[in-house]
Amino acid sequence: MTHASPVSEARKLLVQVFRTGLQLIGLSSLLLAVQTQAFGFTIEAEKRFGLASAPNEIRIVSSTDIDVFQPVIEGYIQEHPSIAIHYIVSPSQGLYDAVAKDGEVFDLVISSAMDLQMKLANDGLTQPLRQEIIAARPSWARWRDRLVGVAQEPAVVLLADEALAGGLQVPRTRRDLINLMRDNPERFRGRIGTYDPAVAGAGYLFAAQDARMSDTFWRLAEVMGRLDARLYCCSGEMIADIQTKKLLIAYNVLGSYMPRDKVAREGFEVIELEDFTITLLRTALVPSNAPYPGLAQDFLAFLVSPSGQKLLTERAGLPPIDPGVYTERPHLRPIRLDPGLLAQLDKLTRARFLEEWHAAMEQP
Template sequence: MRHIYCLILCFCPMLVGAQTWEDRSVFGASNPARTLRVLSSTDTSFFAPIIESFLQRQPGLAVEYFVIGTAQIDEIFRAEPSEYDVVISSAMDLQLKLVNDGYGLPIANLGVPDWAQWRDSLYAFTSEPATVVVNRSAFPNGDVPRSRQELIQALRARPELFDGRVGTYDVRLSGLGYLFATQDARASESFWRLMEVMGGLNAKLYCCSGEMIEDLETGKLLVAYNVLGSYVDARETVSDQLEVILPSDFPTTMMRTAFVHVGTTLRGDAEAFVRHLVNLQSALLSPETFPLPRLTSNTDASGQSAITLEPALMTYLDPLKRRTFIKEWSDAIIQ
């Protein structure tokens, strides 16, 4: 019988055992013949049913699933690439750079559209827009802002209410937050105006969507910017309390991507895992079996689509450009 058990980190003698993980779990048989090691930024609760469905056809295999932030994934993997077989992250730019640097193993014939793969090595398997999430108590008359400009106006109109109760990613620490911020800035100047307004309201900065949602639920936050809406949807207890808004002015839609480490010793199992992620897109599955948003091009009326996997995505990873962007962002939001 397959089951899940958590590892006791303090007794692991390996380097990875010293790492502080957000979560670390093993799926599969207690005494497996092989163990596939997956490094990911997606919460275990979302991936558990996906891994379980994969293991149904993989006797003798276990999956060790490590969860940590997007920026930390890049650092940890580059430091010890031999420790992991598959890398999954929503920070598309960092993933693209890893594959571009030669860490990805090409996998042929996956049937993924060109816009959702890079060099037959990096494959997208979900897409999801960044959203604004609000606590409805801040908008009792239902006048919830539907665009970035409306959000700016709402925050300016009632600074005494929103002071210290708005939040977003700390782009210095979050790879996904940095990706969203740079793409927002490329799309519209309203991003910088919004950052200045939030900075004037003593914005709180976060590593991840989950922590923002928790503070929205308790009322510590009333507005959170660039949150993954699926993390709100997964919490049925907050459905009446929080509202997820997809800004009407322009979408910023990321794709979760996966690649197989070129140095894996479990090539067949690792390739099969990535194929499983891709094949789930065409399967008729319930949200309980595949709880993540499906992969779509997300093209809006203006023709703007999801952030694409292309070399331009690495522009803001240039050290000078990154320092310049973070300085401008810090000047705007840390006042």
């Protein structure tokens, strides 16, 4: 298992400081900088959309990359030129901490970590949404009047063409995937990627749901651990490493991050496992301290409207909320917005799960 810890990097840096004999005041400043980098709110990317002269601006924080949401934002601004949008990308766990613990100010929060979003809503850190927004969602895609799903996405497996060299068969279930990796250890050692549930909110959600649906997940984790799986914060990085052949297998990748250009998608296959494929809801809420909640709800109403959902599908590549897809593809298993998501966030429950996960992954 390969994983770079911010804390370990900080320790290395401090050792270098002592060796160079920096003065105490310099050491204190450096330590503060290291702590801020390791534990502070992380902005991965940000962009302002709209006219420079727009009299109103809302601040959206999201775990979704800019290029995915850009067509929707531009479509909204085209209809509302008096609005500008400052769009900020942050990892789902850091996004939650920024709202729940740090008091960061945003008008709208969009995240793939459904459980963390539900906790924000359940802890009284959100504002009620307008009835038109709630009514636009089926019952399983909303939580009271505080949280709604804006897209539904499967967590898929990416398999590089090289992984099947020599006539190996495409895995269709987790059992197949286990057998493929176990029977070809030298091919896959160090070239398997998956989320790190200890640091990625969506990663913990996926792992907990996997384990809830089948004990096969733990056997899969043990095999990946023995083969030195690489751990990631986000789907985009796994996709990039599949494209460069650094990885041959990426497990539980969000399908919405797939490149929409056909050439960029060459060289690997996208697989929805037939035993079950977890499907999450990308959800949105308005924080209780939002400076412009009315404008945020206007944007959210557009997002869940037929025109907004069409933009999400055709331009952004995000599947819309569609109950019919589960009948057409019965292997898809939706993660529903229900109290079970809150139970898995209990501190003791989470700690026990991560302890078991680390034990499975850290195989000799």
